[in-house]
Amino acid sequence: MSEPIRFYYRGAVQSVADASPTQTILQFVRENMHCTGTKEGCAEGDCGACTVVIGEAKDGNTELKAVNSCIQFLPTLDGKALFTVEDLKQPDGELHPVQQAMVECHGSQCGFCTPGFVMSLWALYLKQEGRQEPLSRKEIDDALSGNLCRCTGYRPIIDAAQRMCELPKAGFDREAVSQALQALQRKEMFVYRQGGQTFYAPLTLEQLTKVRAEHPDAVILSGSTDVGLWVTKQMRNLGDIIYIGQVAELKTVTEKDGKLEIGAGVPLEEAYNLLCRHHEKELAELRQRFASLPIRNAGTLGGNVANGSPIGDSAPWLIALGAEVVLRSSAGRRVLPLEDFYLGYQKKDLQPGEFVEAVSVPLPRPGLRFRTYKLAKRFDQDISAVCAAFAITLEGNVIQSARIAYGGMAATSKRASKAEAALTGREWNEATLNAAAQMLEQDYAPLTDMRASSAYRMKTAQNLLRRFWLETRNDAPLSTEAVNVFACA
Ligand SMILES: Cc1cc2nc3c(=O)[nH]c(=O)nc-3n(C[C@H](O)[C@H](O)[C@H](O)COP(=O)(O)OP(=O)(O)OC[C@H]3O[C@@H](n4cnc5c(N)ncnc54)[C@H](O)[C@@H]3O)c2cc1C
Ligand code: FES
Numbered sequence: 001m002s003e004p005i006r007f008y009y010r011g012a013v014q015s016v017a018d019a020s021p022t023q024t025i026l027q028f029v030r031e032n033m034h035c036t037g038t039k040e041g042c043a044e045g046d047c048g049a050c051t052v053v054i055g056e057a058k059d060g061n062t063e064l065k066a067v068n069s070c071i072q073f074l075p076t077l078d079g080k081a082l083f084t085v086e087d088l089k090q091p092d093g094e095l096h097p098v099q100q101a102m103v104e105c106h107g108s109q110c111g112f113c114t115p116g117f118v119m120s121l122w123a124l125y126l127k128q129e130g131r132q133e134p135l136s137r138k139e140i141d142d143a144l145s146g147n148l149c150r151c152t153g154y155r156p157i158i159d160a161a162q163r164m165c166e167l168p169k170a171g172f173d174r175e176a177v178s179q180a181l182q183a184l185q186r187k188e189m190f191v192y193r194q195g196g197q198t199f200y201a202p203l204t205l206e207q208l209t210k211v212r213a214e215h216p217d218a219v220i221l222s223g224s225t226d227v228g229l230w231v232t233k234q235m236r237n238l239g240d241i242i243y244i245g246q247v248a249e250l251k252t253v254t255e256k257d258g259k260l261e262i263g264a265g266v267p268l269e270e271a272y273n274l275l276c277r278h279h280e281k282e283l284a285e286l287r288q289r290f291a292s293l294p295i296r297n298a299g300t301l302g303g304n305v306a307n308g309s310p311i312g313d314s315a316p317w318l319i320a321l322g323a324e325v326v327l328r329s330s331a332g333r334r335v336l337p338l339e340d341f342y343l344g345y346q347k348k349d350l351q352p353g354e355f356v357e358a359v360s361v362p363l364p365r366p367g368l369r370f371r372t373y374k375l376a377k378r379f380d381q382d383i384s385a386v387c388a389a390f391a392i393t394l395e396g397n398v399i400q401s402a403r404i405a406y407g408g409m410a411a412t413s414k415r416a417s418k419a420e421a422a423l424t425g426r427e428w429n430e431a432t433l434n435a436a437a438q439m440l441e442q443d444y445a446p447l448t449d450m451r452a453s454s455a456y457r458m459k460t461a462q463n464l465l466r467r468f469w470l471e472t473r474n475d476a477p478l479s480t481e482a483v484n485v486f487a488c489a
């Protein structure tokens, strides 16, 4: 007999025992709860029409984040709180300031995207509560990076984001939510069975290791920003699922021996923000351009690494920095250089019963020059055609060590060993750069696909190496803006 999925929604604890383990939250709110404010546009995390806010108990507080409900499975809500646009109605029936601001600023035309924008804005509204200084344009753009509108245009919506903070405040009873969440926390692993499928949600590393050993063929589910699409787009039956989003140890970050060990369950937004503290200049733009805020709120760094897509954005810079992947099974821990984890297209060195426990990232060292660049057709919410990462250590002007990795150039994120050899021990000058750029033609034979042609990929890979040189050479560094124009021309 299975326990029901329990979560807080519409001011009460909901208990669901008859949903398929891969029913999405979007399907549930629309079809079971008849709350049809939340819309389905793309069913793949791209448009934001389905944006909801999820609340989780964290360190005695309630953490509230916007996510895409179209790719999140209902059992992952167990022990959490869900908020949809229906929750914004004020007790006196009035509109919430977020909605009022959208009306005043003419932020809606056909209205299909509007509930999604409103929920992204509500998450931002809650985040800035109690703050004196106004929201910056960058904060607003980031909060709305996952919402598309085909008719209104974004300026009135951005105006609404500023206006919402000027209107009389609306209350939100955090205490009631927090108490409900406390009461929903489980002491034992949640096991949910329906229609021949089982959904396991272990709470500890020990439970995860055990359940993984017992079910080596079950699908590991983390932030669901890849796996969700296997169901909504590929219509796959996932069979049994092991959800790792409740495992406390996987959400920790530790700094030791010059390395940052980031648990596999740490969300991308948190992981990138932490890493930006050490590599602000190098990683800030990639963080902003990695999908959208709702995707980064749900997706994890561990999932990005474990998924191992050749066009994933984290692997190139992690490899360039010399990161390691920490694997665990009932046989214990195994640590591999990340580049060795990728054996071929969609093939990883992951033994039966093993999973990714953490990613270990070396902290900056003296003499390190590091950059990563993403080339995609759009700035926000787009997958890379080419993603490049370069890390060299200079002593004076001599390159002591070089690590280069590209995404989009081979079947895996792969090091450019010949170009690295052309750099190591040489002066960091244009002749060395040109020699290394030439070697890239021996390191890679990129594909032509819908994102880019083979020739484009090779040319831009070489240009990005040049850009790295322009930005990091010792003499006469150019401003980033000037280099951007040069590199994109
Ligand atoms: C709209 C959209 C935009 C995106 N944009 C980008 C982008 O710009 N750049 C980019 O790189 N990616 C992008 N992605 C892909 C995705 O967001 C990332 O790959 C994300 O990091 C996956 O993490 P997750 O936690 O959601 O993984 P999940 O979807 O839960 O899992 C992904 C894979 O990893 C496995 N897995 C997860 N965790 C573990 C573990 N601990 N041990 C072993 N196996 C594990 C799963 O079984 C699955 O095979 C995008 C996705 C969407 C939907
Ligand atoms: S329906 Fe488009 S992001 Fe969910």
Ligand code: FES
Pocket (backbone or CB within 6 Å): 107, 108, 109, 110, 111, 112, 113, 114, 148, 149, 150, 151, 152
């Ligand atoms: S108002 Fe029509 S899609 Fe945004």
